[in-house]
Amino acid sequence: MPPSIHPVDLILALREKHLTPAIVFLTSRRACDEAMQAFDHSHIFLPPPRQEAIAAVLDKVIAQYPSIAEHPLIPTVSRIGVAAHHAGHLPSWKIAVEELMRHGCLDAVFATTTLAAGVDFPARTVIITQSSIRKSRDFMDLTIGEVQQIAGRAGRRGKDLVGFAIVTPSPYIDLTVLTKGFTGHPEAINSQFLISYPMVLNLLKAHPLDQIQSILAKSFAQFQLNQRAEVLERKLDELRDQMEPFGPRVCTDWITEWQTFDQVRRQKSHRAPVRRHEPPEVAARFHFLTPGRVVGFGKSRGVVLRQYRSKGQKSPMVTALRQGGGITESPSSTVTEVSDRILDCVDAPVYPWCTPESVEDLLRQLDELPTRLPELPILIPKDNEPIPDAIVQTLGDFACPTCPSRAACQSDYPLASKLRQEQQRHIKSIQALRTSLWHRFQEKIDVLQQFGYLSPTSRLTDDGEWARLIRIDHSLLITELLRADAFNGADPAMLAAVMSSIAHDDDRPGAFPRVSSGLGSLLGQVRKLAVSLAPHEDPPLLRADIAAVTERWIGDPSLTWIGLCKSTTMAEGDIYRLLARTLEFLSQLRTLKGTHPGLADSASRAIAALRRGVLEELP
Amino acid sequence: MTTEELEQLLAQQPIALLHRLARGRVQRHFRAGKRRLIEVLLRHSAENRPGFESDLQTLIGEREARPAPAPAQAPAARKPKPAAAPRRSPYKPFEPESQEPGITLSSWLEGLGVPPPQTFVPDAWQEDAIAKLREGDVVVSVPTGSGKTYVAVEAARRAIAENRTVIYTSPLKALSNTKYTEFSKIFGADQVGILTGDRRDNGQAPLLIMTTEILRNLLYDAGGGEIDVRLDTLGLVILDESQYIADPERGVVWEETIIFCPSQAKLLLLSASIGNPHDIADWLTTIRPTPCHLIKHSTRTVPLRAGYLHPNGKLAPLFRTVGIPHGHPGHLHPEAKRLFEQYEDETLPSGRRR
Numbered sequence A: 001m002p003p004s005i006h007p008v009d010l011i012l013a014l015r016e017k018h019l020t021p022a023i024v025f026l027t028s029r030r031a032c033d034e035a036m037q038a039f040d041h042s043h044i045f046l047p048p049p050r051q052e053a054i055a056a057v058l059d060k061v062i063a064q065y066p067s068i069a070e071h072p073l074i075p076t077v078s079r080i081g082v083a084a085h086h087a088g089h090l091p092s093w094k095i096a097v098e099e100l101m102r103h104g105c106l107d108a109v110f111a112t113t114t115l116a117a118g119v120d121f122p123a124r125t126v127i128i129t130q131s132s133i134r135k136s137r138d139f140m141d142l143t144i145g146e147v148q149q150i151a152g153r154a155g156r157r158g159k160d161l162v163g164f165a166i167v168t169p170s171p172y173i174d175l176t177v178l179t180k181g182f183t184g185h186p187e188a189i190n191s192q193f194l195i196s197y198p199m200v201l202n203l204l205k206a207h208p209l210d211q212i213q214s215i216l217a218k219s220f221a222q223f224q225l226n227q228r229a230e231v232l233e234r235k236l237d238e239l240r241d242q243m244e245p246f247g248p249r250v251c252t253d254w255i256t257e258w259q260t261f262d263q264v265r266r267q268k269s270h271r272a273p274v275r276r277h278e279p280p281e282v283a284a285r286f287h288f289l290t291p292g293r294v295v296g297f298g299k300s301r302g303v304v305l306r307q308y309r310s311k312g313q314k315s316p317m318v319t320a321l322r323q324g325g326g327i328t329e330s331p332s333s334t335v336t337e338v339s340d341r342i343l344d345c346v347d348a349p350v351y352p353w354c355t356p357e358s359v360e361d362l363l364r365q366l367d368e369l370p371t372r373l374p375e376l377p378i379l380i381p382k383d384n385e386p387i388p389d390a391i392v393q394t395l396g397d398f399a400c401p402t403c404p405s406r407a408a409c410q411s412d413y414p415l416a417s418k419l420r421q422e423q424q425r426h427i428k429s430i431q432a433l434r435t436s437l438w439h440r441f442q443e444k445i446d447v448l449q450q451f452g453y454l455s456p457t458s459r460l461t462d463d464g465e466w467a468r469l470i471r472i473d474h475s476l477l478i479t480e481l482l483r484a485d486a487f488n489g490a491d492p493a494m495l496a497a498v499m500s501s502i503a504h505d506d507d508r509p510g511a512f513p514r515v516s517s518g519l520g521s522l523l524g525q526v527r528k529l530a531v532s533l534a535p536h537e538d539p540p541l542l543r544a545d546i547a548a549v550t551e552r553w554i555g556d557p558s559l560t561w562i563g564l565c566k567s568t569t570m571a572e573g574d575i576y577r578l579l580a581r582t583l584e585f586l587s588q589l590r591t592l593k594g595t596h597p598g599l600a601d602s603a604s605r606a607i608a609a610l611r612r613g614v615l616e617e618l619p
Numbered sequence B: 001m002t003t004e005e006l007e008q009l010l011a012q013q014p015i016a017l018l019h020r021l022a023r024g025r026v027q028r029h030f031r032a033g034k035r036r037l038i039e040v041l042l043r044h045s046a047e048n049r050p051g052f053e054s055d056l057q058t059l060i061g062e063r064e065a066r067p068a069p070a071p072a073q074a075p076a077a078r079k080p081k082p083a084a085a086p087r088r089s090p091y092k093p094f095e096p097e098s099q100e101p102g103i104t105l106s107s108w109l110e111g112l113g114v115p116p117p118q119t120f121v122p123d124a125w126q127e128d129a130i131a132k133l134r135e136g137d138v139v140v141s142v143p144t145g146s147g148k149t150y151v152a153v154e155a156a157r158r159a160i161a162e163n164r165t166v167i168y169t170s171p172l173k174a175l176s177n178t179k180y181t182e183f184s185k186i187f188g189a190d191q192v193g194i195l196t197g198d199r200r201d202n203g204q205a206p207l208l209i210m211t212t213e214i215l216r217n218l219l220y221d222a223g224g225g226e227i228d229v230r231l232d233t234l235g236l237v238i239l240d241e242s243q244y245i246a247d248p249e250r251g252v253v254w255e256e257t258i259i260f261c262p263s264q265a266k267l268l269l270l271s272a273s274i275g276n277p278h279d280i281a282d283w284l285t286t287i288r289p290t291p292c293h294l295i296k297h298s299t300r301t302v303p304l305r306a307g308y309l310h311p312n313g314k315l316a317p318l319f320r321t322v323g324i325p326h327g328h329p330g331h332l333h334p335e336a337k338r339l340f341e342q343y344e345d346e347t348l349p350s351g352r353r354r
């Protein structure tokens, strides 16, 4: 048996049961293209009136977007009534397919799931062939929300009495992910508040530093952090109740008093001095190794999933999720660094101590963390050090031996001190939840001050004033390039080429045109700077072959779209997206007329040269 | 269990189970074939052998509890799973199989077709959303295909009638273009404009379409003192597909847009079904001048049915009921289940099942 149904059989089955039109979601663009090729030698033609209807709709779209007139898929589309729709296609082609679907002309569209959220056409039936999708380099199970978004395209209001979502298996499909997705309640969504350099500059342009915290407090991120803090506060309240019986006695802080007395007493009597043989820093740190805390283990990094004490030795242990996915149990002394960062994770009572979704989520968050994290300042108490003789001599000073509540203190001490530690831990966590956004914002301020975009009082410097207009990815690299005068003398084609190599974040391999030597050396310069900025901003791919595509398009005004497409193995849609993003980057450079007139002019000319042919068809 | 025994046990499992075991343990496990997956899993198991073995037992336990795949007539011989295998995963409670037979394919397909043409009557929730927008911000969270666009259009129509500017944002340029065409047909080409990074078509029109990033940038400029588009007359901001607020890279743009949205403008957030629309509405209420109203429902207007299509072309209902059995992922149709287990067996790289 083949691992998945043949596209022709699929269409026949759907037609037979009157389940058309259908959207068939496939795993990759390639799968969509191959599905289309499968119809090359089939003879399941539509009746002539339907073929004519398709041709009529296509003619209309072509009149508006001539770029698709010669599209190689047109014969299959118009004779068989199936089409492909994915990111490798030109927007105008996708519009044509959407228009055909809207008119009910097609029996099926093969599409990729990445597009599920971005397409605006429904169908009677949706075919699902996978249970996971590629998200930033990794395959992840579809969430319930995603399954419902995909399935939700089935059943058109006004055109269908019922909609059908049909699963047809392909290798690696996990049916339970889909059945859970169909029957479940969509997941709660969570804030993803990334603080970027342009955000910091633009906020500080409009507001003085002392207002920033209250602006950050308005974010959904803070709203959700507050929700978590409130949970902890409720726990704190409970603890406070539990602590009630342990309130002030003869002395106000009897717990500390007893602790010190007890210790002195033990040392005095030369019994085993300390209960546990832990160095004080291990003991001090242990309180902070709470679920979600990012910690370092020598060279690698991890997130704490739980802390506990080992059964026999009662030594402090942590279970941690390591980068790369391993879950380890190790003595807390192996933790070499405790960062001031807590990641979201949903606790669970059993291994792996958080929900499976959390594991995936934590791994992703771990990967996204900057290389350097602020360390948590931890005060290391000296209470395990031998108590200086001076104090020991004064054992008689303690009131405890004759105190009326001595017996009560002695018996309550273990529980009371445990509760108090827990209290302190919660207070620390609540503080972290309340201030983490602000700390992250300050980290960015520090960098911007270091580079001179902000003054020591966090006001925008002259450079900061123009740098805030660059609101795209890799903004720090771009503004640093401008300050280094890297584009001095670069013609519009070269400027655009560098911008596109910064904008392009796809590492799909392919064979591409060669770069000019001028562009090559400019890119070398950009790369050097990008590497030096790496501690503060992830470097872009800076692919020379990508830059060359743009350089050609702008450098040679007589080059046709077809000619450009032929010079590379990139898909048409990818070239279009590359150039469209380049346009976006260039248009931000164009806003720097006041401070960088030469550059702005060069950007304007690049935009004018870039916007021609296909790139002129849409706004 | 010795490592050798563990390896054998792993080798006997279907690959789907191995993938499930690898989840959260092994990165990119979906890329690995069976042999490689076993290798990686074994290496990984060293880090926490007891946890690993118990998870494996749980998964095997769950699998064994499913009735034998074939032949369909002889399920009685199957013994219940041994009590020895402790189940440790509380998130996927195993649902006992009921012996109810599934519905027939023909009744599953029944009712398929085109409804008779009807005059357009807005749904109650649509009316409600539009009405509530008079009083304050509105968050709409309803299933895909319910008719959120109607709410956007009517709300925009009212705001324009009051001489207010309306901004409509979508997460993608492609969607913006589609809406530009659609709204131009509804309101007339002179009433609708579109803004992109480098181009501005009809930028003085009362209804402006743009991506959320472009709006965020406009709001940055307004904050910095440079008034751009007619923000002073802005009366309504519609954020379509606002579940994007949870997008790992771009979500922050939605938050910024909402935080910086001028207070005189109403906010209308249109979102597909999400798990916590209350949180979004509560959040808006805390930061915006007027309380935010939440409109939500989870019933699909056009009922949905789920099916299973075998690679040999055989079609079966996916669940035992005609509709989707909400809250009961285990209510699989016996036929779909049999076919899928057959599929898993046949596509296993090692070919063999216990």
Ligand SMILES: Nc1ncnc2c1ncn2[C@@H]1O[C@H](COP(=O)(O)OP(=O)(O)O)[C@@H](O)[C@H]1O
Pocket (backbone or CB within 6 Å): A157, A158, B120, B121, B122, B123, B126, B143, B144, B145, B146, B147, B148, B149, B150
């Ligand atoms: N009250 C209604 N009665 C009938 N059809 C409606 C109604 N409201 C919307 N529709 C139709 O429902 C379909 C889906 O609407 P749309 O706004 O695209 O959904 P979504 O909620 O996914 O944005 C459209 O074809 C629209 O014309």
Ligand SMILES: [Mg+2]
Pocket (backbone or CB within 6 Å): B148, B149, B240
């Ligand atoms: Mg919509």
